[in-house]
Amino acid sequence: MNKIKKEIIEKLLPDIKNASECIEKKYPVRNMEKSAKITRIAPSPTGFVHIGGIFTALLSERLAHQSNGVFFIRIEDTDKKREIAEATKLIIESFERFKIFADEGETLSGEEKGEYGPYKQSKREQIYKIFAKKLLEQGRAYPCFCSLDELKKINEAQQKNEIRTGYYGEWAQCREKSNEEILQALNKNKPFVIRFKSNGNGNKIKFNDLIKGELFLPENDQDIVIIKSNGLPTYHFAHVVDDHLMRTTDVLRGEEWLSSIPLHLELFESLCWDPPQYGHIPTINKLEGNSKRKLSKRKDPEADVFYYIKDGYPSEAIIEYLLNLIDSGFEEWRKQNLKVDNKKFYVSLKHLSGSAGPLLDMQKIEDVCKDYIGWLSTEEVFLQCFNWAKEYDMDLMKRMQNDSEYVKKIFSIERDGNQPRKDIIKWSDIKYQIEYFFDDFFEKNKINLNELLPGIEKIEIEKIAKQFLLIYNEKDNKEEWFFKLKEMAKFLGYADNIKSYKEQKEQYKGHIGDIAMTLRVLLTGRRQAPDLFQVIQCMGINRLNTRLQNPNFIFVSLFVSSI
RNA sequence: GCCCUUAUCGUCUAGUGGUUAGGAUGUCAGGUUCUCAGCCUGAAGACUCGGGUUCAACUCCCGAUAGGGGUACCA
Numbered sequence: 001m002n003k004i005k006k007e008i009i010e011k012l013l014p015d016i017k018n019a020s021e022c023i024e025k026k027y028p029v030r031n032m033e034k035s036a037k038i039t040r041i042a043p044s045p046t047g048f049v050h051i052g053g054i055f056t057a058l059l060s061e062r063l064a065h066q067s068n069g070v071f072f073i074r075i076e077d078t079d080k081k082r083e084i085a086e087a088t089k090l091i092i093e094s095f096e097r098f099k100i101f102a103d104e105g106e107t108l109s110g111e112e113k114g115e116y117g118p119y120k121q122s123k124r125e126q127i128y129k130i131f132a133k134k135l136l137e138q139g140r141a142y143p144c145f146c147s148l149d150e151l152k153k154i155n156e157a158q159q160k161n162e163i164r165t166g167y168y169g170e171w172a173q174c175r176e177k178s179n180e181e182i183l184q185a186l187n188k189n190k191p192f193v194i195r196f197k198s199n200g201n202g203n204k205i206k207f208n209d210l211i212k213g214e215l216f217l218p219e220n221d222q223d224i225v226i227i228k229s230n231g232l233p234t235y236h237f238a239h240v241v242d243d244h245l246m247r248t249t250d251v252l253r254g255e256e257w258l259s260s261i262p263l264h265l266e267l268f269e270s271l272c273w274d275p276p277q278y279g280h281i282p283t284i285n286k287l288e289g290n291s292k293r294k295l296s297k298r299k300d301p302e303a304d305v306f307y308y309i310k311d312g313y314p315s316e317a318i319i320e321y322l323l324n325l326i327d328s329g330f331e332e333w334r335k336q337n338l339k340v341d342n343k344k345f346y347v348s349l350k351h352l353s354g355s356a357g358p359l360l361d362m363q364k365i366e367d368v369c370k371d372y373i374g375w376l377s378t379e380e381v382f383l384q385c386f387n388w389a390k391e392y393d394m395d396l397m398k399r400m401q402n403d404s405e406y407v408k409k410i411f412s413i414e415r416d417g418n419q420p421r422k423d424i425i426k427w428s429d430i431k432y433q434i435e436y437f438f439d440d441f442f443e444k445n446k447i448n449l450n451e452l453l454p455g456i457e458k459i460e461i462e463k464i465a466k467q468f469l470l471i472y473n474e475k476d477n478k479e480e481w482f483f484k485l486k487e488m489a490k491f492l493g494y495a496d497n498i499k500s501y502k503e504q505k506e507q508y509k510g511h512i513g514d515i516a517m518t519l520r521v522l523l524t525g526r527r528q529a530p531d532l533f534q535v536i537q538c539m540g541i542n543r544l545n546t547r548l549q550n551p552n553f554i555f556v557s558l559f560v561s562s563i
Numbered sequence: 564g565c566c567c568u569u570a571u572c573g574u575c576u577a578g579u580g581g582u583u584a585g586g587a588u589g590u591c592a593g594g595u596u597c598u599c600a601g602c603c604u605g606a607a608g609a610c611u612c613g614g615g616u617u618c619a620a621c622u623c624c625c626g627a628u629a630g631g632g633g634u635a636c637c638a
Binding site for chain 2: 166287422514
C-alpha cells in the first residue's frame, strides 16, 4: 500500500490501530453442537414493540432454545435521530412480559450479560471502524464526499430518465476519485461517508431462504454507505459485522429485508466470512377497506403490544396465537396436548411458507384466550388476574386481596372437569363477571324487574322466591337440588321441562326455565350468569336469604302478597 | 418507473398431476337439566384470471391481474 493511501486511511479513520485479527480473536466460534442455532432479535429503540416484533422474537427464541442454542438481544441504536429515550427498557420489558427471555444482551437493570458484547451498537463504533478500515485497505471501500443535495440530484436525474436509482456504476461519482483529490477534500475538512465498493454487475444469484426457499435475486451493484458521516455504521454494515462476530447462525427478520440479501451476501464475501442462514418472515397485516396493509404503529392501537397487556389479554395466549401463525401444526398439537406448556411444541419453519402476510384476527385471538384461560386452574386464574389488577385495576386488586377465598370460589365456578367454562377473554373482563357476588355492589332495589323479567307478575316473583327458600338445602347436591326445583315448578303450576310446556302451553304458567330465570335475576341482577346451582353454592346461604327474603325490594309499590 | 415476492372458504391455513379439496375461526340452524360462555351435530362458504404442457392441471410452464416489500448518511 502506498504512502498516500495510508495517509488517507489515517485521516478517514484516525485512532483505529487494532488489527481486525485481534477483534476476531475476542469473538471465538461458539463451543456448541453443530445443530445448535444462535439467533437474535435486533430492535431499534425508536418506540414501542410492534406485535410483529414479538412474532419475530418468538420464532428466533424458539428456534434457538429448541436446539440448545443461544438467543440474544442486540440493540440497534445507530440512528440517533429516531432514537427515543427509555425505549430500550420498554423493549426488553415487553419481551419479558411475553416470556421471551434473552440469554445474552442488555437486561432490565441496564447491565449486559454474555461474552459477545457489547450488545448495543453505539458501543461498538470502534469495531465497525476496524473492519471498515480493512475494506479501505483492500480497496473494497472508499470515501464519498457527495452532499445530501448532490445525492438528491442524482436521484432526480435517474428518476427523470426512468433508470434505477442509487449510487452505482457511473453514478458513483466518488468511486474513481484519485488519492490526490481525496486528500484535498479531506484537508478542506469536507464531511464524508465511507462507501462499500461493489463488484457486482447485476447477474442473478441463487439464494436459499429458510422460509421462502430457493430464490433468484439480482446481484448487488450499489456502493452503499457503510459508515455514516457521524461515524456510526449503517444497518447493513453493522448487521454483517455483528452477526459474524456474535456467531449468529440464523437470522430471522422481517421480509422487508429480503431485497437487501444480495448486498449482505456481498458484504460477507468481501470480508471473507461465511454468511448466516436467513429466514424472512412475512409481516402481520390488517385489513383496511379491501386491501391489506402492514399493521401501522401510528394508526393501529393493536400494533402495540401494550394494547394487549393493558387490557389483560394473557400474554401466553397471544403467544399461542402467534405460534399458530408461525406453524399451523400448533393448533392440532394443542388439541392433543391440552394443558402442556407450549414450549414443548417443536416449531417448524416449513409451514411458514411464503405466505403473503397474515391478517391479525382479533376474533381468533379472543377464541385462543378463552380456551387458554378456560384450562387454567383456579389458582392460576387468581394469580394472573391479580398481577394484572395490581397494575391496571386497583379496585379489583383490593377486592381480590380482601376477599381472596371468596374470589377463588367464584373463579372455580364451572372450572371443574373436562368442560370448563370459557367466558373470560381477558383479565379486564373479570370485574364485570364477578361484581354481583359482592354485597357492596349488588343493590337489590336497583334491579329493574320489569325489564329483566318481562311478563312475570311481581306477585309471582315473590312466590317463586319464597318457595325456593323453603325447598333449598345447602347440603343438596346438584341432582337433588334440581329435582326439588322441578317439584317446586310443578307445585307452582309450571312445567318441569320445556318439552311438555311446548306441547301444552295452556296448561302451565310457564316452564322450569322461567323459575330459574326469576331466581337468577333476583340473585345476580342479570339474565346471564353461570350455572345457577353453583352460583348459589358460591354465594352461600346468607346471601341467598338476604337476596330472596325481605320482599320490600321486589315491590316498589305497597302491594303485598298473601302467600 | 425499476427490482423482488405472493396468490386455496370472510379470516388463519392443510394438501395433491387423478381428493366428495381437509382443519380452525367466524356466520347460520338444531341439540344439551334453566340463561349466558362452552360442548355436540349439521349447513352455507375457497383453489385470482387467460393461455399452454398432459389422457388428466387447484397442483407444472408462460402471461395478465391483484396484494406485499424494496428502491435512504432509517432500521
